[in-house]
Amino acid sequence: MRILMLGWEYPPVKSGGLGTACYGLTKELSALGHDIIFVAPFAIASEKSRHLNLLDLSRYKIKNSSSLREQIVERLNLTADMKKHITYEFISSLLNPYLTEQKYSQELLTLAKYLRKKKNLRKIFQTLHDCEVLENDSIPDKNKQIYGANLLQEVYEYSLKAEKIAAQYDFDLIVAHDWMTFEAAVRIKRLTGKPFCAHIHATEFDRTGGNINKLIYDLELLGLREADTVIANSHFTKENCLxxxxxxxxxxxxxxxxxxxEEVSSAGNDFDPVKTGGEKFVLFLGRLTMQKGPEYFLRAAAxxxxxxxEIRFIVAGSGEKFSALIELAAQLQIANRVFFTGFLEGENIRRVLKKADLFVMSSVAEPFGLVALEAVKANVPCIVSKTSGVSEILHHAGKVDFWDTDEMANQMVNILKYPSLADTLRVNAAHEVEAYTWSWTAQRTAQVYAKMIGQKELAYG
Structure with a gap:
């Protein structure tokens, strides 16, 4: 079958689980022989930040721009099947799966200041071989907008661009990942009449704890109601949808x-924590947001x-609560036992997992929780929140209510104190999640897709 897929993150450009999910799913769908047109943000690394600046290349004259797409695709670590079966279309957008209205405004302001300097445009394109901005049109027209003035306008602009791309291709099915792509998917469905499958990785209620943005909720509602089929990443997420x-x-x-x-080990750089004096490392790994519950982790740590x-706690991640968590550690008088790493990726994640004696996921609401599977496959025993999708398949782990910091602390101490308990959790957890591979997920997903388009031989094969 031929699938038009709308996504946001794609390795190596990712800030969370959605990028991992998009890559794993498309990799294995292509291995099954399915063709995919994957619509993704176009990103070029800026030396100003580890984050990415996204440029609308139609606004600039670029020498030898025909080679630009190939150079971007070369960075995506594709298998032979992916190169054969996946076509990539890049859309200029500042959106990412974890963006809020305030963060979008900050990103837009930062990028506008950066692009006003002509020399910065050249720095961006120096990373791409034989591509340079020509003199006559290297600075954006001040009377035209590359990006939307606010987050919702940006989503709308993305939907228009995606609709134009869709008109250029023949496909059997529209697939969209989370709310930022839903408006585009609905427009394309109405344009083409093709069935639409919505993948829901997290709802606005999961991200905000109930303090929702009504406009985002309305977009989620539009997508979920217009979709012919919804694939939720867990029963927990399905129940929230209902x-x-x-x-x-x-x-x-x-x-x-x-x-x-193999996803646990990837390229990276130099973070390598060192244990001293019989220390035990307990790891929190994730975005530092309300949804992930890092403050409960710190209170349990105290x-x-x-x-x-002898326990040392590692808080690996970045986010809106970073400064507040450092202050909380000081207030709890445990600052000397907590190490805040900031954002980690690639080899640094592998290293910190290798050193960890215990992983704790203290999420308030976790639709799935890929990071727990990453810990299990790195042979680290886990404690996970009961309000998580991964707890549905991970039975050999400590399970706690996120708010019960007494019990969370109790389980931390016991798993570290009794090696036989840690070994039992480690070995049995690895065994029970062994079957959960991207090949397994892709086969079941492909069966759902095939049923939607009436390919019975694939749906029930």
Whole structure:
């Protein structure tokens, strides 16, 4: 079958689980022989930041721009099947799966200041072989906008660009990942009459704890109601879709995500924590946001240290709560036992997992929780929040209510104190998630897709 897929993140450009999911799913769908037109943001690294500046290349005259797409695709670490079966279309956009209205405004202002300097345009394109900005049109017209003035306008602009791309291709099915792509998918469905499958990785209620942005909720509602089928990444996510969006339960299909062993090791740089004096490392790895519950992790850490002062806690990640968490660690008088790494990726994640004696996922609401599978496949015992999708498939792990920091601390101390308990969790967890590979997820996803377009031999094969 031929699939038009709308996504946001794609390795090596990713800030969370959605990028991993898009890559793993497309890799294995292509291995099954399915053709995919994958619509993704166009990104070029800026030396100003580890984040990415996104440029609308139609606004500039670029020497030898025909080679630009090939150079971007070369960076995507594609398999032979992916090169054969996946076509990439790049859309200029500042959006990412974890963007808020305030963060979007900040990104837009930062990029505008950066692009006003002509020399910065040249720095960006120096990273691409034989591509340079020509003199006559190297500075954007001040009377034209490259990006939307606000987050919702940016989503609308993306939908218009995606609709134009869709008109250039023949395909059997529209697939969209999360709310930022839903408006585009609905427009394309109305244009082509093709069936639309919505993948939901997290709802606005998961991200905000109920303090929702009504405009984002309305876009999610539009997508989930217009979709012919909804694939949720867990039963937890399905229940939230039914509870908050009141959609037909018969069209929501839970398919769990996965993590392949080789995904735990990837290229990176130099973070390598060192243990001293019999220390034990307990790891939090994720975005530092309300949804992930890092403050509960720190409060549990303070209680655990009362019984096991040799524990050292690593908080790996970045986000809006970063400064507040450093202050909280000081208030709890545990600052000397907590190490804040900032954002980690690639080899640095592999190294910190290798050194960890225990991984804790203290999420308030975690639709799935790929990071827990990453820990399991790195042979690290886990404690996970009961309000998570991964707890549906991960039975050999400590399970706690995120708010119960007494019990969280109790489980931390016991797993570290009794090696036989840690070994039991480690070995059995690895065994029970062994079957959850991207090949497994892709086969079940392909069956859903095939049923939607009437390919019975694939749907029931």
């Amino acid at each position: 509870k908050y969006y009141h959609i037909d339960p018969r069209k929501v299909m839970p398919i769990h995500l996965a993590m392949d062993k 209680k655990a240290l009362q019984f096991s002062p």
